[in-house]
Amino acid sequence: MTMLPSPYTTLDLEGVRTFLASLPAIAARLGGTPEAWQVREVSDGNLNMVFLAHGPHGGVCLKQALPHVRVDPSWKMPLDRTFFEAAYLRAIFPHVPDLTTECLHFDPHQFILIVPALSEHTVLRTALMAGTFYPSVAAHVGEFVARSTFATSLLAEPFETVMNRRICFARNQTLTRITVDLVLTDPYHDHPRNHWADPHLTSIVAALRASAAVQARIDSLRLRFLSTPQALLHGDLHTGSVMTTGADTRIIDGEFATFGPIGFDAGLFIGNLILNFFATPDRAAQSVHLDMIQTFWTTFKKQFLSLWQNRETAQDRSELYYATTDKSTQNFEKSLFMNEIFHDMCGFCATEIIRRIIGYAHVADFTILADPSTRMERQKAALLFAKDCLEQKKPLKSLADFLELLQQNMSAR
Amino acid sequence: MTMLPSPYTTLDLEGVRTFLASLPAIAARLGGTPEAWQVREVSDGNLNMVFLAHGPHGGVCLKQALPHVRVDPSWKMPLDRTFFEAAYLRAIFPHVPDLTTECLHFDPHQFILIVPALSEHTVLRTALMAGTFYPSVAAHVGEFVARSTFATSLLAEPFETVMNRRICFARNQTLTRITVDLVLTDPYHDHPRNHWADPHLTSIVAALRASAAVQARIDSLRLRFLSTPQALLHGDLHTGSVMTTGADTRIIDGEFATFGPIGFDAGLFIGNLILNFFATPDRAAQSVHLDMIQTFWTTFKKQFLSLWQNRETAQDRSELYYATTDKSTQNFEKSLFMNEIFHDMCGFCATEIIRRIIGYAHVADFTILADPSTRMERQKAALLFAKDCLEQKKPLKSLADFLELLQQNMSAR
Structure with a gap:
């Protein structure tokens, strides 16, 4: 029966x-x-x-x-x-x-x-808010992004395998709609889901919305999120989706999984590190954040390129580099690929910072700043950094440029 | 029952x-x-x-x-x-x-x-081979590419509609594999499916395969074909897929339909015009081909941008341009989008020319050149043009650059 x-x-x-x-x-x-x-x-x-x-x-x-x-x-x-x-x-x-x-x-x-169950692990956001900085967690997340995205990209698999996975995850439309609306659309318009506590932020929000460069970049990021299926993404890689003991780190909560640009996962992660950076009361502790961002990006890049290199010497070659044996051309193509990820990372990082301060779902990090005026000043600085990232009046060509812009925006406060 | x-x-x-x-x-x-x-x-x-x-x-x-x-x-x-x-x-x-x-x-x-049935219509390739040039057919095909791709892109529809269509066409893997192998892989390697009649072409083939710039560009075009789902493509838009009476033109044979970069459809069409250009015995007739390419691109661009403009003023706005009202920024974003299509078109056009001369499925156009040595010279010129397109030692920034390169390669013969 x-x-x-x-x-x-x-x-x-x-x-x-x-x-x-x-x-x-x-x-x-x-x-x-x-x-x-x-x-x-x-x-x-x-x-x-x-x-x-x-x-x-x-x-x-x-x-x-x-x-x-x-x-x-x-x-x-x-x-x-x-x-x-x-x-x-x-x-x-x-x-x-x-x-x-x-x-x-x-x-x-x-x-x-x-x-x-991860009984020994702490949520990374909670640890950061408590001032506990695990040196290796950024490297672990860098490894995670490199290995999970490389393995599900056309660099590692024949397109038939990739397309069948895309067919599956293209049905995850409810959560993709949440990302498109909450992360990539609402904050740039009047919408009842947006909210912020301090009226002093309103002028920054107005400036963001009035900037044609910001609006154009947001449109282009939205389109890119939806039409650049480089790899299977976690889709919601904030510091609340990372659990760690310091020695051992686990990424959880992959329900937003979707095919998209690799820089989206990277951008959300460093965006949340940066939110904590601006929310950290102790300025001396902030260099740790810069180190974490540097470590994340360096580890990601090294691991991704190493997987690519190993793939080239393997028998089954996926859809890329069937024939090129010229090392300098290969390296040129690889650096173009990495630059694309970097550029996406900067953009999506900025959208994450903005939506977590003025959108629907805020982060808890700023609650550790007890003084409302300090909190407002730091949120303002974070928003202005994000605005600079989107406008790029001076183009961000490397992680060093990015970190320099970050420090400038912090010290201006 | x-x-x-x-x-x-x-x-x-x-x-x-x-x-x-x-x-x-x-x-x-x-x-x-x-x-x-x-x-x-x-x-x-x-x-x-x-x-x-x-x-x-x-x-x-x-x-x-x-x-x-x-x-x-x-x-x-x-x-x-x-x-x-x-x-x-x-x-x-x-x-x-x-x-x-x-x-x-x-x-x-x-x-x-x-x-x-299209009883009054002639296959465009047949007409071109007979020396019959219909002035309006290139405009018709430009209209077709603009309207069919715009309508199925994120510029015209919410992403849920686009993703459901992508799910459907991501199953068209057998024919996509044919494109990946026959158009974007085989000609750049030794493969039993490749063939060419005249041994004088062998040195050009060797030069193509020895060029690291060509190999890198081919890898990048293959990846782009498979991971840039801008719109629903026809997927095989050569001059044998176009039937015309001159006044009325119909595109047929859409079985290769797949989501991909818009420049793929455009590139295959002008690639086949260019194959006929090199195969035309009467050099005086060749200016017609240049006009056709110019008309195709101008019509496509004008129609695509006009659809975009109309969409912006409509109520239901798809996934783009929710807010930007600044015309100069809009125009900048649009010209970036058009440049991307142009760049793809140049690349895929070159792959089509190459595979139709040295790959599995050749075009009939060159058979009208009775003299084997003339035929070989013209095929050589077409291959060298395609190689230039892929290598872009001098970057192709506009259609004028592209047409100039085409004329140079013809007059060198």
């Missing part, structure tokens, strides 16, 4: 326990009897219910999609995003097993994803 | 008659009794069976996919390409009803497509 799957229901704590107990492999991983498992809710993001369960042998994290935005039940949301997070993990895990979590189970009816 | 569809069988002349008679709308369009219809086979391309049927009221063209390359039965080929041709026609027909044929019927089991 065929059992019909149960209809979708949002699980509560006891529901989670029962669900986990019904999966032999998960129950074995937790160990002991279900009654003895510790189950708690740790929902934190905007979109999902998240639970941690621990037994005598180990722990798992269970994530279930809600049919609406968690913090705004009137904003309805299809459930299939958990499918894309599971598909993302399955696509990239073989290439970054030490930098993300394995998909242990995905339930397509309950939209539940189960991954190992 | 449900009837199972008949299994696929390749139709012969009588099979075509029976099939058409079974479709009331098609039978009515032909008029009279099926026995009185004139049915003949006109298969000409490499991939399909093509029949024309005429009755007292009108005519239709029936195209059926074969499970192999028509001219090489050992090269097996899936049948679904007819599906993509039908899907392409359905996507673009509303935007170019006067420049292509309507899909009257598609049978997904027999892989049969039926469109109106």
Whole structure:
């Protein structure tokens, strides 16, 4: 007799326990009897219910999609995003097993994803806000971006494999629409979802919107995000999607996964480092941020180029460099590719900074500045840096130019 | 009682008659009794069976996919390409009803497509080879490329519509693989599918393959073809895919349809004009080709920008130019977009010229040069022009630069 799957229901704590107990492999991983498992809710993001369960042998994290935005039940949301997070993990895990979590189970009816619990890890944003700077985490994220994007690009795979993956992720339209609207459109217009606390920011917002160069660049970034499927992206790589112990770092929450420009993942990550940079009360600590950005970019670039180099000497050559044996031409082509990623990174970094200060979903980082006027001044400086990045009256040709612009904007405050 | 569809069988002349008679709308369009219809086979391309049927009221063209390359039965080929041709026609027909044929019927089991017959029309390549130059055909093709690509781009539609179309055409992998291999890979390597008659061409082929700049550009064009989904392309827009009476022009054979860079369609079309330019015995007639290329590009650009302009003033704004009202910035962004298309057009034009002389599927144009040594000289000149286009030792910044390079390469012979 065929059992019909149960209809979708949002699980509560006891529901989670029962669900986990019904999966032999998960129950074995937790160990002991279900009654003895510790189950708690740790929902934190905007979109999902998240639970941690621990037994005598180990722990798992269970994530279930809600049919609406968690913090705004009137904003309805299809459930299939958990499918894309599971598909993302399955696509990239073989290439970054030490930098993300394995998909242990995905339930397509309950939209539940189960991954190992990261009990020793701290959310990077929380660590940064507490003033804890792990020197190696930027290198880990650089490795992650390089390996996950290279592996899913035409540099590593024949186009048929890439196109079949694109077909899958081109359906992740609800979350892509959120990125297009919240990150790449709303902040540049009057929209009820935008908000900012301090009226002193209003003149900067007006200046952003009045700048034809900013508007043109935003249009071009929006188009580029939607029509440059270089690789499979995480799609939401902020410091809340990074968990670390310092020695071990894991990237989580890949539900925004989409094919796009590699500089989008890179830009979101450094954009969030920069938000923390401007929010850090102790100016002496800020050099750490500059080091982290430098380390992230250097590691990413080195790792990406090394994968490319190894691929060229392999038998199965994907869609690129079938014949060029001239090293200087190869290096020229590679530097063009890297410059493109760098240019995208600067642009998307700026959009992330702006939307996290004046858009719908702000970052917590600035809350550590108790004095409202200091907070406003720092947010203003961050917005002006982002505006400079978008306008590029003086073109940003290298990471050194970028970091110099960043320091100028901080010291102007 | 449900009837199972008949299994696929390749139709012969009588099979075509029976099939058409079974479709009331098609039978009515032909008029009279099926026995009185004139049915003949006109298969000409490499991939399909093509029949024309005429009755007292009108005519239709029936195209059926074969499970192999028509001219090489050992090269097996899936049948679904007819599906993509039908899907392409359905996507673009509303935007170019006067420049292509309507899909009257598609049978997904027999892989049969039926469109109106073009009884008064001549294949453009045939006309050019006969020395018949229709002044308006280049403008018609420019209109076609502008309207079909604009309508299927993010400039005209929200990304959800564009992504759903991309999902459909990303399955057209067999024919995309043919383009990647035959147009963008094989000619630059030793491959049994390559061939050329005159041993004097061998040194030019060797020079092409030895040029690191050519190889790097080819790699970059291959990557760009596969990862720049600007719009839905025809994908095989050579002069054999254009039928014209002079006053009326129709683009046919869209089975290679794929999302890609707009410059690919433009480049294939002018590449084939240029092949005819080099193959034309009468040098006095060659200025017509230069005029045609100029007319094609000017019409395309004017029409594309006019559609863009109209879209900006419409209510539903797609994914671009939500806010920029500054005309000079808009024009700057538009000229960047046009320059990108121009640059792609030059590159893909060169690959088309090369593959049509030394690759698998040559063009007939050069056969009108009876003298083998003249033919070889002209093919050599065409290859050297294409090599210059790819290497761009002097960058091609405008169509004037491009046409000047073309004339230089012709007069050097």
